[in-house]
Amino acid sequence: xxxxSQHNHHVILSEAASLELGCNYSYGGTVNLFWYVQYxxxxxxLLLKYFSGDPLVKGIxxxxxxxxxxxxxxxLRKPSVQWSDTAxxxxxxxxxxxxxxxxxxxxxxxxxxxx
Amino acid sequence: DAGITQSPRHKVTETGTPxxxxxxxxxxxxxxxxxxxxxxxxxxxxxxxYGVKDTDKGEVSDGYSVSRSKTEDFLLTLESATSSQTSVYxxxxxxxxxxxxxxxxxxxxxTVL
Numbered sequence: 001x002x003x004x005s006q007h008n009h010h011v012i013l014s015e016a017a018s019l020e021l022g023c024n025y026s027y028g029g030t031v032n033l034f035w036y037v038q039y040x041x042x043x044x045x046l047l048l049k050y051f052s053g054d055p056l057v058k059g060i061x062x063x064x065x066x067x068x069x070x071x072x073x074x075x076l077r078k079p080s081v082q083w084s085d086t087a088x089x090x091x092x093x094x095x096x097x098x099x100x101x102x103x104x105x106x107x108x109x110x111x112x113x114x115x
Numbered sequence: 116d117a118g119i120t121q122s123p124r125h126k127v128t129e130t131g132t133p134x135x136x137x138x139x140x141x142x143x144x145x146x147x148x149x150x151x152x153x154x155x156x157x158x159x160x161x162x163x164x165y166g167v168k169d170t171d172k173g174e175v176s177d178g179y180s181v182s183r184s185k186t187e188d189f190l191l192t193l194e195s196a197t198s199s200q201t202s203v204y205x206x207x208x209x210x211x212x213x214x215x216x217x218x219x220x221x222x223x224x225x226t227v228l
Contacts, residue, residue: 032215043205043219044158051214090157094215102173103148103215107157 002027002095006106013081013113021076021109023091030096033074034103035065038088047089050074061085083115118142119220121206127226134193136223138206140186146209147189148217149173149181151202158205164189165213196227 007022025031035047048059055067065076074091091106118141128134138147146165150158150173160173162181170181178200180192193200203224207217 034215036217043221044207044217045219046216049216092215102160102163103217105158107155 002031002093002104004091004093004104004106006089006091006109008109009107011109011111013111015083015113015115016080017113019076019078019081019085019111021089021091021111023074023076023106025072025074025091025093025104027072027093027095032094032096033065033067034092034094035059035063035074035076036090036092036105038090038108040087044090047076081111081113083113085111086113087111119206119208119218121204121220121223123223124221125224127228128196129228130197131195134196134225134227136191136204136206136225138189138191138220140189140206140208142208142210143186144208144210144212145186146213147183148207148209149179149189149191150205150207151175151200152205152222153202161191161204193225196225198227201225201227 003026005024033050036044037047038044048057050057050067058064063078088108088110090108094103120139122137148163149161159175161179164170164183182190203222205222206220210218
């Protein structure tokens with residue numbers, strides 16, 4: 001079975017600081033990888049996704065993530081955060097295999113950016 | 116965008132009463148999901164559907180049932196609500212067709228007293 005670990009549960013940064021949120025997964029096969037974001041009081045939205053190809057993926061609002069297969073990692077980065085990036089961030093993994101695969105979420109990282 | 120409407124958006128009920136949450140989509144997506152979101156647990160899958168009348172259990176299905184009689188509607192029923200089912204419930208569709216790329220509804224906040 002798949003599992004996802006997000007090591008940082010709460011992160012506090014000042015505006016313009018750089019961000020890196022860790023995500024590791026366990027699954028022996030091919031995976032689709034995602035970062036979802038939930039702004040305060042809202043539903044989850046897709047931030048970026050990786051299916052195949054270039055392991056460095058760029059998403060919306062200046063976010064990017066790098067898939068490192070050997071480390072089973074898909075860390076999220078942003079060079080300079082803004083107050084509006086305050087949100088909860090979820091890493092998710094979907095194992096690609098025959099049959100139906102279910103998306104598995106990490107427990108989330110709550111980011112607070114102070115102005 | 117895959118349009119999803121959840122109803123009700125907020126509900127307060129008492130222990131032991133039945134509750135049905137509705138999810139309606141307008142994009143004809145095959146795969147639909149019900150998740151619950153709780154602090155410290157992230158999102159956990161309750162039930163999912165891969166077509167009309169085709170449903171299966173997720174990781175936290177005890178106490179919940181679902182039905183999908185039409186492509187556009189996916190109902191989640193709590194037969195006898197308990198306080199442990201107080202949560203925010205999200206419906207989602209897979210816009211890529213079982214790829215994991217989900218579009219979520221606005222959520223339904225349920226409080227069981």
